[in-house]
Amino acid sequence: MYDFYKDLIARNDSKIVLLVMDGLGGLPREAGGKTELATARTPNLDRLAAVSSCGLLEPVLPGVTPGSGPSHLALFGYDPLTFRIGRGVMEALGVNFPVERGDLCVRLNFATADAQGILVDRRAGRPKDEETARLAAKLQAAVAVPGFEIFFRPVKEHRAALVVRGPGLAEGIRDTDPQVTGKPPLPVVGTDPATTKKTVEVLTSIVAQAERALADEPKANRMLLRGISFFHPLPTLEERFGLRSCGIAAYPMYKGLARLAGMAVDDRPKTPADLVAVLRDRWADFDYFFVHYKYTDSSGEDGDFERKVRMIEECDALVPAIEALRPEVLAVTGDHSTPAVMKGHSWHPVPALLHSRYCLADGLPGFDEVHCARGTLGQRPTLHLMALLLAHALRLSKYGA
Amino acid sequence: MYDFYKDLIARNDSKIVLLVMDGLGGLPREAGGKTELATARTPNLDRLAAVSSCGLLEPVLPGVTPGSGPSHLALFGYDPLTFRIGRGVMEALGVNFPVERGDLCVRLNFATADAQGILVDRRAGRPKDEETARLAAKLQAAVAVPGFEIFFRPVKEHRAALVVRGPGLAEGIRDTDPQVTGKPPLPVVGTDPATTKKTVEVLTSIVAQAERALADEPKANRMLLRGISFFHPLPTLEERFGLRSCGIAAYPMYKGLARLAGMAVDDRPKTPADLVAVLRDRWADFDYFFVHYKYTDSSGEDGDFERKVRMIEECDALVPAIEALRPEVLAVTGDHSTPAVMKGHSWHPVPALLHSRYCLADGLPGFDEVHCARGTLGQRPTLHLMALLLAHALRLSKYGA
Numbered sequence: 001m002y003d004f005y006k007d008l009i010a011r012n013d014s015k016i017v018l019l020v021m022d023g024l025g026g027l028p029r030e031a032g033g034k035t036e037l038a039t040a041r042t043p044n045l046d047r048l049a050a051v052s053s054c055g056l057l058e059p060v061l062p063g064v065t066p067g068s069g070p071s072h073l074a075l076f077g078y079d080p081l082t083f084r085i086g087r088g089v090m091e092a093l094g095v096n097f098p099v100e101r102g103d104l105c106v107r108l109n110f111a112t113a114d115a116q117g118i119l120v121d122r123r124a125g126r127p128k129d130e131e132t133a134r135l136a137a138k139l140q141a142a143v144a145v146p147g148f149e150i151f152f153r154p155v156k157e158h159r160a161a162l163v164v165r166g167p168g169l170a171e172g173i174r175d176t177d178p179q180v181t182g183k184p185p186l187p188v189v190g191t192d193p194a195t196t197k198k199t200v201e202v203l204t205s206i207v208a209q210a211e212r213a214l215a216d217e218p219k220a221n222r223m224l225l226r227g228i229s230f231f232h233p234l235p236t237l238e239e240r241f242g243l244r245s246c247g248i249a250a251y252p253m254y255k256g257l258a259r260l261a262g263m264a265v266d267d268r269p270k271t272p273a274d275l276v277a278v279l280r281d282r283w284a285d286f287d288y289f290f291v292h293y294k295y296t297d298s299s300g301e302d303g304d305f306e307r308k309v310r311m312i313e314e315c316d317a318l319v320p321a322i323e324a325l326r327p328e329v330l331a332v333t334g335d336h337s338t339p340a341v342m343k344g345h346s347w348h349p350v351p352a353l354l355h356s357r358y359c360l361a362d363g364l365p366g367f368d369e370v371h372c373a374r375g376t377l378g379q380r381p382t383l384h385l386m387a388l389l390l391a392h393a394l395r396l397s398k399y400g401a
Numbered sequence: 402m403y404d405f406y407k408d409l410i411a412r413n414d415s416k417i418v419l420l421v422m423d424g425l426g427g428l429p430r431e432a433g434g435k436t437e438l439a440t441a442r443t444p445n446l447d448r449l450a451a452v453s454s455c456g457l458l459e460p461v462l463p464g465v466t467p468g469s470g471p472s473h474l475a476l477f478g479y480d481p482l483t484f485r486i487g488r489g490v491m492e493a494l495g496v497n498f499p500v501e502r503g504d505l506c507v508r509l510n511f512a513t514a515d516a517q518g519i520l521v522d523r524r525a526g527r528p529k530d531e532e533t534a535r536l537a538a539k540l541q542a543a544v545a546v547p548g549f550e551i552f553f554r555p556v557k558e559h560r561a562a563l564v565v566r567g568p569g570l571a572e573g574i575r576d577t578d579p580q581v582t583g584k585p586p587l588p589v590v591g592t593d594p595a596t597t598k599k600t601v602e603v604l605t606s607i608v609a610q611a612e613r614a615l616a617d618e619p620k621a622n623r624m625l626l627r628g629i630s631f632f633h634p635l636p637t638l639e640e641r642f643g644l645r646s647c648g649i650a651a652y653p654m655y656k657g658l659a660r661l662a663g664m665a666v667d668d669r670p671k672t673p674a675d676l677v678a679v680l681r682d683r684w685a686d687f688d689y690f691f692v693h694y695k696y697t698d699s700s701g702e703d704g705d706f707e708r709k710v711r712m713i714e715e716c717d718a719l720v721p722a723i724e725a726l727r728p729e730v731l732a733v734t735g736d737h738s739t740p741a742v743m744k745g746h747s748w749h750p751v752p753a754l755l756h757s758r759y760c761l762a763d764g765l766p767g768f769d770e771v772h773c774a775r776g777t778l779g780q781r782p783t784l785h786l787m788a789l790l791l792a793h794a795l796r797l798s799k800y801g802a
Contacts, residue, residue, distance in 0.1 A: 360436070361432060391463075401486075
């Protein structure tokens with residue numbers, strides 16, 4: 001969709017803030033009840049919604065539950081069906097690894113095999129994070145392939161990230177995870193032997209060295225490779241929309257996604273209050289600020305309705321300090337829904353509000369899923385949001401005479 | 402989108418009226434206030450909205466501010482991203498010049514150059530309209546190229562239209578406006594020398610003759626060519642939708658746009674009351690009537706909120722006389738928004754109502770942006786409207802068994 005816009009992009013001194021409350025959308029605990037957002041006491045968001053254009057955003061396609069990658073790409077104005085991020089790349093971004101163009105990224109699962117090499121646990125008993133960190137460090141010390149840089153990074157439980165950097169690598173390598181126990185891990189195989197020969201050799205060597213190093217581990221004695229994919233940097237927000245952009249987030253994954261879209265990333269936030277402090281500190285340097293608040297999602301993932309309500313209220317309290325900076329455009333929404341009753345992401349549309357000097361004012365009595373359905377922002381794909389942010393910042397010129 | 406519909410088109414004796422209040426959509430003067438339409442006393446539109454299907458129409462794409470050309474094409478059922486009208490053509494249509502297929506149309510700006518031929522004012526001091534008319538007449542008398550018909554028509558201030566008619570002309574000629582002062586006008590250059598040679602010769606000769614004729618002018622001594630484009634007639638509303646159609650408008654631009662879509666155009670309206678008188682007079686002859694009311698846009702362009710409110714009220718008063726003709730379908734909307742606070746067109750969605758024997762009745766308490774957001778017509782591209790008009794006139798047959 002945004003190919004059309006490139007001739008319309010105009011620059012000015014306006015500031016745009018996109019506050020993403022991760023997993024914001026929710027569901028009632030019981031039929032006819034209120035969602036987390038409708039339950040929460042959100043005086044600031046309610047006040048803002050009354051003078052904003054409100055709507056519901058559908059992250060990817062009707063009924064599609066997105067991961068964090070596609071849902072954030074949509075928020076940033078990248079069609080998540082066109083710009084696909086491999087799972088290996090997401091794993092590296094998720095630990096904030098500084099991926100470079102052409103890095104081959106792998107999602108790595110530790111697993112347990114018996115004496116015959118048959119898999120008996122594809123998650124190696126879900127090791128604790130300290131244990132995973134130890135395993136990754138052990139591999140980092142043990143594995144080397146001349147001419148290549150190899151990076152092992154712990155992620156969580158049985159998961160780690162593997163990044164291979166060097167000449168002649170290619171995509172098109174199949175997963176080595178057989179997806180079931182009772183079989184050995186698959187060998188490293190390329191879909192096209194002509195182009196993937198070198199890559200297969202390198203990865204096969206890495207697996208062999210790793211399994212030698214892991215041979216004495218009681219549980220994590222195998223390594224399964226998944227989602228083997230190149231890191232292709234996206235065209236940046238500067239290139240696409242003329243925006244000098246900054247990502248402000250406390251969690252590695254979201255810093256990685258912001259970096260992927262070409263944003264400068266400020267590494268300092270640790271707490272919610274830090275988000276606003278850093279925003280204020282960087283205010284002069286950028287046009288567009290992506291501010292990421294994580295806890296609405298993590299409480300939803302934990303199935304903790306009450307905590308999600310409190311986390312929404314905590315984020316509501318940040319809003320006045322953002323407003324005080326007087327951005328030309330302030331939008332508040334989520335990347336996707338994470339209803340506590342579902343303990344995970346969902347496909348439900350996400351409430352959104354857009355405030356600017358040039359927005360329609362819906363006069364809705366509150367900011368929640370049901371009220372937003374009546375707003376003038378409409379019910380539309382999340383992908384549309386970037387165009388509306390730009391328009392309300394007067395950063396799109398007229399089309400046609 | 403409408404390729405799909407061509408096999409469904411059915412004809413009957415129904416009458417469809419599309420009343421376009423140009424630039425209808427607006428914005429509140431202050432945060433949380435009412436728009437022009439919400440402020441206006443519109444008893445007739447409010448009464449009609451209560452028994453109509455209402456919605457918000459997005460003229461081109463999210464966040465895109467359209468000119469009159471694309472926004473009217475969308476209303477008439479032509480995808481404005483597929484059917485593009487060159488600026489030169491819009492200029493000729495804007496003065497109601499009877500363009501013919503293959504006419505090469507140019508937007509012409511009078512400019513001032515110093516004794517060295519360097520541009521010092523790209524708008525020639527914005528001459529008064531009488532002055533522009535004199536300049537166009539002077540050029541009309543002075544410029545001739547054997548084998549070609551050449552037409553100069555004044556537009557407004559420094560702007561005029563140039564139309565060249567004759568054999569062997571081609572598109573792909575660059576603007577001669579350097580876009581900045583301090584440089585001379587650019588020569589006439591074609592993007593493809595093989596196909597544009599003849600056109601470059603003709604236009605170069607026209608420019609040379611014009612500049613000789615303008616040599617004694619104190620200000621308008623140069624002529625800059627812009628938006629050089631062919632007039633390609635569109636497939637007509639009769640061909641696409643089986644509609645014998647009539648455009649009823651007081652302003653030249655909208656007569657031109659109606660003609661572009663193959664409408665018969667009635668030239669008589671001068672006042673708003675004339676619009677309805679002419680509609681009544683031509684009632685028996687057509688299926689589809691495009692009735693264009695200009696003053697909501699011009700008052701918005703002037704930034705005059707109060708006058709726009711009055712102009713909306715004036716148009717509201719025309720509605721009963723239109724209803725008295727008992728059209729099978731009556732739709733009221735705008736081509737785009739023109740908020741007085743923005744003094745120009747904007748991207749905001751436009752309120753719309755559609756009334757027929759077969760419409761859902763939303764029971765909304767008033768006709769304005771915020772209420773229409775809740776209607777059963779939905780929030781959708783303006784392009785969808787034509788299909789809904791046809792359907793409500795029972796002019797679309799069933800798809801599939």
